[in-house]
Amino acid sequence: MDLTEMIAALEQALALSPDNAPLRLQLAALCMNADRWSDAEMHYKQVLINNPQDQKAKLGLARLFQRTDRLSAAIVIYDELYDRGVRDPELLLAYSRALVRDGSDNRAQQVYMELVAKAPNMADDELDSLFRLSGREVGDIEDGDDNDALDRLLIKPDVKFADVGGMDGVKKEIALKIIMPFRQPDLYKAYNKKAGGGILLYGPPGCGKTFIAKATAGEIDARFVSVGISDVLDMWIGNSEKNLAGIFGAARENTPCVLFFDEIDALGANRGHMKHSGGRHLINQFLSELDGTGSTNEGILIMGATNAPWHMDPAFRRPGRFDRIIFVPPPDQEGRKRILDLLLRGMPADDVDTASIAKVTDGFSGADLKGLIDACVEDKLADAFSSGKPEPITTRDMRKAAGRLRPTTREWFNSAKNYALYANDGGLYDEILKYMK
Ligand SMILES: Nc1ncnc2c1ncn2[C@@H]1O[C@H](COP(=O)(O)OP(=O)(O)OP(=O)(O)O)[C@@H](O)[C@H]1O
Ligand SMILES: [Mg+2]
Structure with missing residues (x-):
């Protein structure tokens, strides 16, 4: 190119x-x-x-x-x-x-x-x-x-599933589809089921995709190799030190690990829509790394996250690649309560009735809830500046802030709905429609 x-x-x-x-x-x-x-x-x-x-x-x-x-x-x-x-x-x-x-x-x-x-x-x-x-x-x-460039991609996360509020369905699927096979490979072999293949998380922004991927690594005490959009862009431009082979190589040397591709649509764009051979080449290389061609991906849990799964090349969904696709919806009422409880841990808060806040925050993502608390903190700080005395956050503060803020997930559903209705490859996006009902 x-x-x-x-x-x-x-x-x-x-x-x-x-x-x-x-x-x-x-x-x-x-x-x-x-x-x-x-x-x-x-x-x-x-x-x-x-x-x-x-x-x-x-x-x-x-x-x-x-x-x-x-x-x-x-x-x-x-x-x-x-x-x-x-x-x-x-x-x-x-x-x-x-x-x-x-x-x-x-x-x-x-x-x-x-x-x-x-x-x-x-x-x-x-x-x-x-x-x-x-x-x-x-x-x-x-x-x-x-090596420095690769080392920077490698971390040992300190969050576990318990730090992630709600998302019970997602946690269960991750446990069943990658954690169990990872812990009990023999059991899976007995049923002739191959471990391997990756999980693709998709859904509206701020609902915990990146967070749960990190917590997956924490949960099994594995390293977390996170490849973000800027690393991917470096690869596009041909910056060699962070090339794909290097990243997979680093993951293979650091097993057990979760190898996570954030905003993976940037890397896995549909080849059919691409006029440029450079991009196609990168994607072919990615596919063959996923297949473990010439080496093995044993001990590597591969995860990806995206807001726009429909932009990805369908070849990524073949067996042994990202063959398990999980929708990460906005948290339900119970989930929102749990997220609020988690976010308020260690905060100066006055026995906030999080259940009642959860009730009035329909459609709020985890990140929106975090924003809600940030807004309360700011209000409290402003008060403390004038009164000279810090006051704890109350239920009333939270309800007031919730009234001012709008959830950020709606917009995503507006465009996602069209893909789910008109480009729903074999029911791939049924869950979006189910959620919207
Ligand atoms: N279930 C949750 N429990 C606790 N905190 C959460 C949860 N979901 C989101 N958050 C908070 O919101 C922040 C943003 O979430 P995260 O980055 O994982 O969203 P995302 O789905 O990856 O969004 P994007 O699509 O924009 O990348 C997290 O860092 C965390 O603080
Ligand atoms: Mg993310």
Whole structure:
């Protein structure tokens, strides 16, 4: 896939989710590579409108200014990021270069030394010779960066099923479909049932897909390898250190583990809808890794989550791949009560009648409930500032906040309904219709 094609592909993707900041940043970076300065500038600024503190967008904008000869504007941003303690190697390198061009050699050298200490593989010939660093000094600390990138994907979660409110149906299915076969492989073999294959969780945003995947790892005391959208984008762009083979390799070396692909529709997009061979190649590679071609996925529980399962290539649903598809609905009343109880743990709260709050929050996701409590906390803080005395959260506070807030899941159902009605592959999305009744 060449640059222009890649830009077109990302533009298409962005049209579907205009608020996706990582996607927009990636597109901006590609526009920079293609010397499409005004497009890049527009995208960086758009990200900053939504989130004025987005460091990546600021850094991008500064580099853009630098490339387009607005040096002092660039330095203003670099200064600010640097003074705020940002030490991203990319920033240090660009900052140091800008300072050199601005004639501030001392400061430039100081910044460059920091860079070399932190990320020796990013040493720069021109700056090296300017500041007369010997190759040795620079090379000394080299090596091991690839593993760092993968290590960052690996965690040992401290949440278990008990920390997840409601979701009883989902927990049961996960237990039956992947935890049991994992714990008792012999029993399953006796029935000639192969362990393996993955679970795909789908549903409206904020209802606990990512959370329960993490808790699955915690539940069986396994490691959690989480691959997010930005890792996936790196793969698209061909950033080798986090390629798919590397990620599956890291998982195989760290069994038992849960290998989790978040927002998997980005990686598993329908090949039929794709004009570009690069994307198809990545998906084929993903499929063959899932199949464990040439190696084994034993001891790896593969999970994925998405808001848009209909965008995924049907090949992902074949046996042995994501052959178990679970709908994660918004919590029911009982679930909401349990989530509220969990969220209020350790909070200054006054014996809140969570059951009554659960009753008036139909359609609220777990994340919405969290937002509800955050809103109460903010109110309480504002009160405490004027009275000088912190008061606990009460049932009344919560009911008041609930009246102001709207659930975020409805919109998802509006579009999901159409897929369930008109593209319901063999009843795949029946559960959506059942839930909506
Ligand atoms: N069942 C739950 N119990 C406790 N907390 C929950 C539950 N569901 C959601 N939350 C809270 O809401 C937050 C958001 O949930 P999570 O990120 O898992 O949603 P998601 O389904 O992955 O959403 P998205 O589709 O937007 O990625 C969690 O970090 C957690 O704090
Ligand atoms: Mg999620």
